[in-house]
Amino acid sequence: MAQPGMPIWAADDEIEEDFQGVDLNMAIGNYGQNGLYDEVQSRIDEAALLAVQQQMQQQAAFAQIPDQVKRFIVHFHQAVLNNNLEEITVAYESGWNRLTEKFYAKTEWPEAEIIAPLVNDDPIFLILYRELYYRHVYSRLQPNIDDRFHSYENSCELFNYLLNSDEPVTLELPEQWLWDIIDEFIYQFQSYCVWRSRVKSKSDEELILLQEAASQGVWSAYSVLNVLYSLIQKSKINEYIVAQQEGKNEEEIAEIVGEYGVRPLYRMLGYFSIIGLLRVHTMLGDFTLALKVMENVELNPKAQFTRVTACLVSTYYYVGFCYIMLRRYMDAIRGYLSILNFILRMRQYHTRSYQYDQINKTADRMYALFAVCNALAPSRIDDNILNTAKEKFGEQFTKMQRGEEGIAAFEELFLYACPKFISANPPPYDDPDALTAYVDDPPTEPAQRHLALFLADVRAQAPVPTLRSFLKLYTSLDASKLAGFLDADEEEMVQQMMVMKQASRCVSRVGGEKGLLEGAVRPTSDLDFSIDENMLHMVESTVGRRYAGWFIRSTENAQRVLDTLKNSPLAIPTKSVAANGQGTDGAAEQPAAPRAGGQKVAWGGVKVA
Amino acid sequence: MSSESATSAWVTPPTRPELIESLVSGVDRYNPSNVSILEDYLYHQIRSQEYDCLANLAILKLYQFNPDLYNPDVVINILIKALTASPFPDFNLCISLLDDRPQTAHLDEPDPLPQLLPTLTTLHSLLHQCRFPAFWTLYHSDDLQPLRDNYTVEVVGFEDSVREVAVRAVRSAFTRITSKRVASYLNLPEGPELESYVSKLGWTLDSASGVISIPLNADNKIESTVVQENIQLPQLAKIISHTAATV
Incomplete structure (x- = not known):
């Protein structure tokens, strides 16, 4: 029954006519259950009547589902049953979104119970279907309290199935989907935390439900962490990464990671859970633990564990942010530079991806954070990322160079670009008095608390830009004279100089460290100074002009041009049509030789000049 | 070039016992019943001039998830230890984990933290801004007597x-x-006390001029360099x- 080749609905909107491979009646053959009606007539009681009504409603709802959607679901189910990754991917990335646009842009997809007959009540597929169903509700519509609870329940069912089956499940899903499952789970957790903290807008009924939920640990930080840690442990992903880094062969690795870890599904879920932990810890304000869980992960753009771009982008975003909160601006800058360059290079491949918008939004926030870091640890970075950051945040970029005056710009960029912070605990729903107090005098939003800490760091460095602009003009200067320029007390100014010294040093990874928390103190500034009693001595480091990058790029380009020329057929075809193939080869070689020679002369000429 | 790790002793202090290491690095850190082990370790740090930031953050993490464990004295002691890690961000890292409104219903006495927190924060920013004389003045002021008598002592x-x-x-x-x-x-009087303190650091005092020389190190030795491309x-x-x- 499986469809060979590319399913039509993925390639074209009009699939009704062409989708003949799937026998709808076969798939829904059991639906209708005529026997039930006879039974109902024999014993009419309330419950049965209700059941019938419900059944009829479901039937009516089922009838409303467009045939195109029904076929899609049947086919999707078949692809999942067959573990056909290619078809699942097409259904997941393209079919679902296409049908969403067409039929469900403003409403929910049919509920899982309604479509159940289409998939023979396959419980696993229904869990996966609900995963998509609720994700759609969160992203396109407003989830109500039931949606929030049910999406949690469904996630629990999914993770239970994966973690608590007697043996590894044989299900296979595309990497992208696995990432989205973890990503969405955390997003819904965060969304719930924000939503539950707004006590005022809750009805009495909702308050009771929220209290119950809190006592059952629904969407509690513990339960979320539990899922992520369990996936990490079950998949032995950390052991896998270490073994891989040690150069172990496949058999040895299989031995180490066991029956779960060898399966791509578990391995990738384990890896994505590490990134998920990074995110959850960051949202909860634990920046050291966030980096510590990443201990084994190598942040090397060339040795990536996954090709899921969203995961890469997310990883760098959160790692960079943690570094900022650890005052390790150089490390943040380095990470942002490499991922932003990566995004620029990948742009052409991603413009049509459904995640393009999301990746771009995160990239913009990283440009903002990059600008912030650059203001706090100014260094000479000759890079187009810097220019793009200036283009995007020019106004703030200038203001941030101005010490105390620029604090507002730091604040603006921080609030724009920081992660969504959450409180670990719900408001005191179980205690009416405390709840009233909570409403009357709400606690500071978590983001505001982290902002205050960050701004304190910025403020401590506030005198630096002014000092710097003066010191750059001299090689030595008397402290009292500088104090005079600044109209400041000499002793205070000397203390500010010590701050400036501190600000010009930064813990930073130099390469080869184990773990993201490690690093050595490195100078970050091109201007250095020392104080000899009351005399300041300054030196400046300069960066020699860089030629190599330009020459390398140009040489590579020239080689590409040469290759293209060599491989292209002659512009004017030769008369002998029959010998075309041979003739082209021969002809291409001929002009190539003198041209290469000519190039040498040209380069030589430049060199002499 | 100072390329030796500045953080390895911070990530894993050599004095950290095995049991604590297993808590800090494993999932047992989330088990509320381990909080007393970590709290005892904090008091050990306080008595023996040791410092283990990550272990202390693990306490705050448990408080964050289990508000009924919250013990203000422990929090204050953690903050005092973190204070002197400046210019490293330990103090802020601890504050980041404090819930805005600690649950205090289970406490017998009024919570001293809300009173002390602004003071500790001010002390921290004075240190972070290298305003050492101002730090000492504030620290020794009458207002801070409770902090000195109840905690830092x-x-x-x-x-x-x-x-x-x-x-x-x-x-x-x-x-x-x-x-x-x-x-x-x-905050040492000029004279023998200061002399012995600085000589222990390897600094030399010229008693005639009253000027102390500090040996060159990676940070006060300045060189103008030209970074060539590599x-x-x-x-x-x-x-x-x-x-x-x-070819």
Whole structure:
């Protein structure tokens, strides 16, 4: 029954006519259950009547589902049953979104119970279907309290199935989907935390439900962490990464990671859970633990564990942010530079991806954070990322160079670009008095608390830009004279100089460290100074002009041009049509030789000049 | 170049016992029943001039998830220990984990933290801004007597660890400094006490001029450098392989 080749609905909107491979009646053959009606007539009681009504409603709802959607679901189910990754991917990335646009842009997809007959009540597929169903509700519509609870329940069912089956499940899903499952789970957790903290807008009924939920640990930080840690442990992903880094062969690795870890599904879920932990810890304000869980992960753009771009982008975003909160601006800058360059290079491949918008939004926030870091640890970075950051945040970029005056710009960029912070605990729903107090005098939003800490760091460095602009003009200067320029007390100014010294040093990874928390103190500034009693001595480091990058790029380009020329057929075809193939080869070689020679002369000429 | 790790002792202090290491690095850190082990370890740090930031953050993490465990004295002691890690961000990292409104219903006495937190924050920012004389003035003021009598008095070597913050700042910025200035930073009277303190650091005092010389180190030794570009072989890989393929 499986469809060979590319399913039509993925390639074209009009699939009704062409989708003949799937026998709808076969798939829904059991639906209708005529026997039930006879039974109902024999014993009419309330419950049965209700059941019938419900059944009829479901039937009516089922009838409303467009045939195109029904076929899609049947086919999707078949692809999942067959573990056909290619078809699942097409259904997941393209079919679902296409049908969403067409039929469900403003409403929910049919509920899982309604479509159940289409998939023979396959419980696993229904869990996966609900995963998509609720994700759609969160992203396109407003989830109500039931949606929030049910999406949690469904996630629990999914993770239970994966973690608590007697043996590894044989299900296979595309990497992208696995990432989205973890990503969405955390997003819904965060969304719930924000939503539950707004006590005022809750009805009495909702308050009771929220209290119950809190006592059952629904969407509690513990339960979320539990899922992520369990996936990490079950998949032995950390052991896998270490073994891989040690150069172990496949058999040895299989031995180490066991029956779960060898399966791509578990391995990738384990890896994505590490990134998920990074995110959850960051949202909860634990920046050291966030980096510590990443201990084994190598942040090397060339040795990536996954090709899921969203995961890469997310990883760098959160790692960079943690570094900022650890005052390790150089490390943040380095990470942002490499991922932003990566995004620029990948742009052409991603413009049509459904995640393009999301990746771009995160990239913009990283440009903002990059600008912030650059203001706090100014260094000479000759890079187009810097220019793009200036283009995007020019106004703030200038203001941030101005010490105390620029604090507002730091604040603006921080609030724009920081992660969504959450409180670990719900408001005191179980205690009416405390709840009233909570409403009357709400606690500071978590983001505001982290902002205050960050701004304190910025403020401590506030005198630096002014000092710097003066010191750059001299090689030595008397402290009292500088104090005079600044109209400041000499002793205070000397203390500010010590701050400036501190600000010009930064813990930073130099390469080869184990773990993201490690690093050595490195100078970050091109201007250095020392104080000899009351005399300041300054030196400046300069960066020699860089030629190599330009020459390398140009040489590579020239080689590409040469290759293209060599491989292209002659512009004017030769008369002998029959010998075309041979003739082209021969002809291409001929002009190539003198041209290469000519190039040498040209380069030589430049060199002499 | 100072390339030795600045963080390995911070990530894993050599004094950290095995049991604590397993809590800090494993999932047992989330088990509320382990909080007393970590709290005992904090008090051990306080008595024996040790410091383990990550273990202390693990306590705050447990408080964050289990508000009924919250113990304000422990939090205050953690913050006092973190204070003198300046210019490293330990103090802020601890504050980041504090819930805005600690649950205090289970406490027998009024919570002292809300009163002390602004003071501790001010002390921290004075240290972070290298305003050492102002730090000492505030620290010894009458207003802060409760902090001194109830808390810092128990933290063995607290004032010395504040001095170490000042020493770090002076050492990296100065080659020579007047003893008067150092005295105000370290809160030590000029004279034998200061002399013995600085000589232990390897600094030399010229008693005639009252100027202390500080040996050169990676930070106070300044050099103007020209950073030349450094081409790595992998950058040329494409060109070389292309050339090799076409020759």
